[in-house]
Amino acid sequence: MTEAVDPKGRVLIIAGSDSGGGAGIQADIKTVTMLGGYAMTAVTAITVQDTKGVHGVWPVPIDAVIGQMRVTLADIGADVIKTGMLGSAALVEAIAECLDEHALMIPRVIDPVMVATSGDRLVDAKAVEAIRSELVPRARLVTPNAPEAEVLTGKAVESLDGQRRAADRLLELGAHGALVKGGHIGGSVITDVLQTTTGEWLFESPRINTRSTHGTGCTLASAIAAYLGLGASVPDSVEQGRDYLMGALRTAKGLGTGHGPVNHAWLLDRD
Numbered sequence: 001m002t003e004a005v006d007p008k009g010r011v012l013i014i015a016g017s018d019s020g021g022g023a024g025i026q027a028d029i030k031t032v033t034m035l036g037g038y039a040m041t042a043v044t045a046i047t048v049q050d051t052k053g054v055h056g057v058w059p060v061p062i063d064a065v066i067g068q069m070r071v072t073l074a075d076i077g078a079d080v081i082k083t084g085m086l087g088s089a090a091l092v093e094a095i096a097e098c099l100d101e102h103a104l105m106i107p108r109v110i111d112p113v114m115v116a117t118s119g120d121r122l123v124d125a126k127a128v129e130a131i132r133s134e135l136v137p138r139a140r141l142v143t144p145n146a147p148e149a150e151v152l153t154g155k156a157v158e159s160l161d162g163q164r165r166a167a168d169r170l171l172e173l174g175a176h177g178a179l180v181k182g183g184h185i186g187g188s189v190i191t192d193v194l195q196t197t198t199g200e201w202l203f204e205s206p207r208i209n210t211r212s213t214h215g216t217g218c219t220l221a222s223a224i225a226a227y228l229g230l231g232a233s234v235p236d237s238v239e240q241g242r243d244y245l246m247g248a249l250r251t252a253k254g255l256g257t258g259h260g261p262v263n264h265a266w267l268l269d270r271d
Contacts, residue, residue: 007079007231009037012072012103013222014065014095015084015113016045016057016122022261023049023215024084028222030264035244037226040076042068045087051214051256054122059087062094069095073102079229081106083135084218085113085122092130107140107228110175111221112148128152137174141234143221144170146184160191160202167195177234179224183207183216194238201235203242212252212260219262220245 011032018024025041032039042065048056072078081103086092099108112131114123123131132152136142144166146157153169156162163180170178177196185191187207194201223241224234232240248262251269255261263269 007229009035009226009229010040010077010079011037011082011222011225011229012040012042012069012078012080013082013084013225014042014044014069014086015082015111015218016047016087017043018047018049018215020050020214020256020261022051022255023218027215027218027261027264028082028084031219031222031244032226032229034264034267035223035226035230037229038076040072040078042066042072044085044091047085051258051260053258057087057122059091062091065091066094066098069098070102078103078106080109080140080225082109082111082222082225084111084221086131086135087123087127089124089126089130092127092134096130096134108135108138109221109225109228110135110139110142111217112136112142112144112152113217114148114151132173136170139175139177140228141177141179141224141238142170142175143179143181143217143224145181145217149180158185160193163191163193164195164200167193167200171195171197179238181217181220183213192238192242194235196234201238203239205242205246208246208249210249210252211258212249212254212262214256214259214261216245216249216262219248219264 149166167178227237251263251266
């Protein structure tokens with residue numbers, strides 16, 4: 001299978017379901033659709049989840065996950081692959097094998113989801129190592145937040161220099177691009193560091209004071225994937241994806257009693 005020369009915005013999302021609708025597959029579908037792409041899914045887990053936390057996780061059988069991937073790739077095809085919550089090393093390895101067999105040339109956005117906004121751990125140590133060894137190499141873009149970048153690279157990520165060191169290490173591990181996000185680093189301005197094999201870009205935005213931050217990582221990664229699938233470059237996709245996320249944060253409706261979801265539909269509210 002070769003990379004699409006006429007991008008149609010088709011994004012195959014491989015991730016878990018969030019019953020609260022703010023993160024996971026639900027956030028991914030909303031984001032890709034709002035930005036003009038076409039979302040397909042391979043559901044990896046069913047979570048019992050709300051704005052206060054993750055109350056239960058039921059993994060989907062690996063054969064079912066791979067089956068979802070194979071049939072959508074064979075019938076509809078994809079312009080981008082986006083991964084999210086992958087709970088076990090065995091699943092990560094099976095997904096990597098399937099992608100190499102059926103989607104080798106399709107760009108991959110790897111969002112290494114490890115901890116929910118509520119603080120609940122979503123993957124074990126073996127899965128982290130599998131992500132590092134099986135999915136980071138050849139990824140078009142890896143999108144860790146600061147704690148995830150620390151786990152993946154072993155580098156402290158407490159400052160801009162730390163973000164740069166972590167991004168360097170992710171490229172050394174084989175990624176073609178790394179976006180090390182700065183939302184978990186203190187300060188009134190958030191800086192995200194993008195490094196690719198061709199250069200570095202810094203993206204800054206004022207920190208938005210809101211408790212509605214559930215699903216921010218999923219939303220940003222899916223927005224980037226949507227723009228990539230529509231033919232934009234990696235830097236342009238990151239810039240436009242951040243703009244979409246900032247609007248979703250600014251207009252969040254304060255749903256729930258914990259970390260509420262962002263407003264994925266904010267573009268519909270514009271005059």
